[in-house]
Amino acid sequence: MTKIKDFDDYRTLVDVVKMHDYRYFGLNCPTISDEEYDTMYFALQEYEEQHADEVLPDSPTQQCYSENGNGKRTVARRTACLSMKKLHDAKAVVKYLRAQQRATNISSKGTVVDVEWKFDGETVSLVYRQGVLAEATYGHGKELFGNDCLDHIKHVQGVPSHVDVWSQYDRVEVRGEVIISLEEFARYSKAGKSPRSTSNGIMAKKVAVADECKRLEFHPFRLIMDGVTRHMSAMQALERNGFKTSGFVSALKLEKPDAELEQDIENIVCAAEVEREKLPYPTDGLVFKFDNYNYYDRIGHTDHDAKYNCAFKFRPVFKAVTTYRGHHTTVGEKTGKITYVADFDEVEMNGHLFAHANCGSERTFLQKDLTPGCKIEVSLHGDVIVCVDGKVGEEPMGFVHHPEPHVIEQDINQSQEPEAEPEPIPQPEPEPQPKPKRKRNYPQVGEPTLREKREDTSESEDKGISVKTVLAGVLAVLMAVSTGVVVLAFAGAAVFLMPMIGGLTKE
Structure with missing residues (x-):
């Protein structure tokens, strides 16, 4: 053609x-x-x-290939690999799904939302041309390109190099997560602090290491192919063609009332939190996704989230108390964004050792108000991501608590006469407590400025007020005088000009 x-x-x-x-x-x-x-x-x-x-x-x-700063080749994509909205309760999930329905006029009757496991690994996009694996890129974001990983993905489990039933199609795209099982993570001698960082580190290497890539697995979560409109049937077809799908947890019918949907989601989440302990893979939540692919373009997306699905993040189960030692920063390769990482004494959670936690931006990190030596509580969110929840108690480590001073009664001098009463011991006057500093609240736009009322008024303040009053009076007098002068000037001009005007009219 x-x-x-x-x-x-x-x-x-x-x-x-x-x-x-x-x-x-x-x-x-x-x-x-x-x-x-x-x-x-x-x-x-x-x-x-x-x-x-x-x-x-x-x-x-077009310019489809380039070299980034890390020496990795970048390959153009047709659509961006976006993230998803993170939610933490059933009511928020129902509210989010209903909002997408109203925005795109999707009927509740017959609309199904699929629920599946959320694996947190490295997002990878595979492109098959006439049934042959031709492209593989990793990384997610709003950019229409990704880092080339074709040499890596050829050794990853669950990625067939040929799919015979796709030989008649010029292009088929499969997107999914590359993860490492808990068993392989335990055996991997170069394992990082978490399974997620391990899988990311292996895929990010400039040269593929076959023995390391073989420890990874690819689990698809989206099929982009002409004629495919249903997510559940698409995942079942991928499984028949040699891919390792994560399997479905459940499904929701949006024709139910909100109260029933919330109860169904609570039941699904509670059962999943128990079931995930038996999974061979680390998971940090569930994904709620519209089953009909035709809705995806209608629902749309933001620069960060694909709005046709959302993630329910599991509540943290593993927690530990440790000592904060300091922090360091990292810089993103593509975005240049500075991230603050907290360093603390190594702790064990869910069978793995952790000594660092991502604290986000500088503002988020400073809000935690961490000081070296203080005790902090850390938790493992979704068995994958370690987070600093905050300080333990109000007092930082190393603070010495001084008790209230008490008076010890002096011994009576035995040489004094028994009739004489001992002189009363003067009690020390209580030291005045320092006035607590008032926290300054900066007013928002449209709010009145709040000022602290002072109990005592000094002479200088009285003088300040009287001076202001005098100045205001002087200004008022000056304005009145100037107004009177202007009025008199106009009146004089009228008296002078009226005879002249009258004489001109007579002539």
Whole structure:
């Protein structure tokens, strides 16, 4: 096909040309001549010049490959790999799902929301061209590109290199999470502080290490393919074709009233929190996702979240008390964002050792008010992410508590006469307690400024008030005098000009 009629023809030709690119550069076995390839390539260029608003980011004519600062090649994507909204109670989940219904006018009748495990690993996108694995990128965000990991993913479990039933399709995309099982994590000698950081570290290496990549597993959570509209059937089809799906936990029907939906979600979450202890993978929650893929474009997304799904984060089960030692900062490779990391004495939670915790931005870190040597409580959220919950108690470590001073009665002098009564011992006057400092509250926009009332008024304050009063009076007098002068000037001008005007009228 060399003549492009519409966008569908253009998209199909992009897939065909990229398939020939992979055969030429990746497999070194081209199936067409250079003249045939050039004809298709020039047809793409011609269409894109006439329809600049329809150019696909992964078109062969665009800048699809580059080198980032870490030496990793970046590959263009057609759609961004976004995150999802994090929620912590059933009422919030129902409210969020109802909001998407109202915003896009989706009927509750027949609408199903699938519930599945949320694995926290490295987000990876796989692209199959005519049934052959041709592209693999990792990383999520709003950018339309990802880091190339094709050499890594070939060794990861649960990723077939060929899918025969897709041989007639020019492009099929599968998205999922690359994770490490708890058993492999325990055996891995170079394991990091958490399974998530371990899987991320293996996939981020510039050169793939086959023995390390074999410890990882790929679990899909989305299939992008022509004709596929249902999530549950799509995951079942992936499982039949050799992928390792996480399996469904349950499903919700939105035609139920809100109260019943909340109760159903509570039951699902409580059962899942018990069941996750038997899972061979680390999980930090559940995902609630609309089953119908046709709703996804209608619901839309933000720069950070895909609004057609949300995550219910499990409540922390593992907690520990340790000593805070200080902090260090890290800088994101792509965003340049500075993240504060708390350092503390190593603790064991859920069978793993932890000595650091991500505290987010500088503002979030400073709100915790941590001082070296203080006792802090840390918890393992979702068995995956360690967090600093705050200080333990009000007093930091090393604070010496001084008790209230008490008076010891003096011994009576035995040489004194028994009739004489001992002189009363003067009691020390209580020391005046310092007045607590008033916390300053900065008013928000539109709020009145609050000022502290003072109990005593000094002479200088009285003088200040009287001076203000005098100044106000002087200004009032000056304004009155100036007004009178102006009025008199106009009156004088009228008296002087009236005879002259009268004489002119007589003539």
